[in-house]
Amino acid sequence: MLKVVNIIEDGRLAGPQIRIAEVARELGRYDIETTVVFPKHQSEVFKAKLDQYKVNAVRFPIHRLTRSKIDLLKYFLFLIYEIFLLYSFFKKEHFDIIHCSGGSWQYKGLIAGKLAGAKTLWHLNDTGMPSVILFLFRYIAAHFADGFIVAGQRVKDFYTAQLHSNDKPIIEIQAPVATANFDPQYVKSDKAVESKQGIKIISVGNLNPLKGYEYFIQMADRLNRYHKNLHFFIVGPDFESQKIYVAKLHDLKQKLNLNNLKFYGACHDVRKVLKPADIYVCSSISEASPVSVWEAMSMGKAIVATDVGDVTRFINNEKNGFVVPIKDPESLAEKVDILIRNPERRKKFGEEAMKVARQELDVQIIARHHCDAYYSILSHNHSRHDYPTST
Secondary structure (H helix, E strand, O other): OEEEEEEOOOOOOOHHHHHHHHHHHHHHHHOEEEEEEEEOOOOHHHHHHHHHOOOEEEEEOOOOOOOOHHHHHHHHHOHHHHHHHHHHHHHHHOOOEEEEOOOOOOOHHHHHHHHOOOEEEEEEOOOOOOHHHHHHHHHHHHHHOOEEEEOOHHHHHHHHHHHOOOOOOEEEOOOOEOOOOOOHHHOOOOHHHHOOOOEEEEEEOOOOHHHOHHHHHHHHHHHHOOOOOEEEEEEOOOOHHHHHHHHHHHHHHHHOOOOOEEEEEOOOOOHHHHOOOOEEEEOOOOOOOOHHHHHHHHOOOEEEEEOOOOHHHHOOEOOOEEEEOOOOHHHHHHHHHHHHHOHHHHHHHHHHHHHHHHHHOEHHHHHHHHHHHHHHHHOOOOOHHHOOOOO
C-alpha cells in the first residue's frame, strides 16, 4: 500500500479542500491510503466531510498566511516550530509521498516532507504572486520539491515560465467533480430557493474578491431593468478575514436596491441549491480549475462564466455555455439575458455541459491522474502498466 499525506494550511472548506476529500476517498481503489493534515482553526466542516468519506484526518496547530497583523505575527513566530511538528509526524508515519496542497503560499509541508526523506509534490493553483514570494517560491521549488501538480494549463504555463531550467515533472490535473453525487436525478431541491417563482440565477463560492461578486451584483441590476420575476442567489460563507469585502457587497446591493438578490450564506450541500437553479453564473476574476463551475455542469445547469482558469477548455462558447471577459457585468448580463429569453437553449446547454463533466472531470478520472502522478514521482522508470489498477 502506498502511503500519502496531503497537507493544506487552510482548513476552511473551499475548492482545494473539496478536491482533497473527493480524490482521497477515490484513491482507495488504487490501494493508496491518504492522510489529510490541516489546521485546527475553522476546519470543523472540512473535518466532517473527511470523516463522512472515512479519510484519515489529522489536525495540527498550523497558522495560515492572512492579512491580520496578529495572525501574520503568529505565522512567522511559529513557522519553524510548525515545520518541526510536521517533520516529526511525517518521519514517524513513514509516508511515501508528501502532497502539499493550497498553492505557492503553502510550503511548510514541503520542507518538512523533504527533511523527513519522503518524495514531495507541490500542488499549484494560482497564476500570479508578489515578487518577494516569487523569489521564495523559486528557492523552495528548487530545493524541496520533487515535482509539481498544476490545476490547469494556464497554471502550468505560468509556473513553467517561472521555473526556467526545471527538469522536474509538471503534471496537469484538473479539480474533480463527483458526478455520481452531482446528479440532478437524485438530489432534492432547497425549498427556500425552489419556492421562488420565476428565473433563479445562482453563483456559489466563498465571499472573497477573487470571486468578483460585485460584477454579479452589477449584472443583476442590469437584468432587473428588462425582466421581472428574477431571483439572484450568492451562496457561500463570509469569513471574518473578508469582512471589508463583504460589507462592500452588501453596500452595493443596498445602493442598487436589489431586493431580489439574496446572500444565502454557507451551504453544506450545494447540490440542493443548484437543483432548482435555472442559470449558473461564475463572475470570478481569477480561478485555476473552478470546482463550483464543474459542479454546476454536472448538475446540468446552463452556465455563463468569465474566462478564468481552464473554463474555455470545458465550456465551449455558445455550444454548452457562454464565456465572457472578466470584470465585465455588461457581458454577463447580455449572455444571461439570452438564456432567460430562451428556455430551450438553457436546457441544451445544461445537457451538453453535463456530458463534458462526466466524460472529462469525473472524480474517478481525476483520481487516476493522481495515482499516475504519485508513481511517476516515485520512479520515472515506471510505465503506466506498472501501476495498481482500480478494484
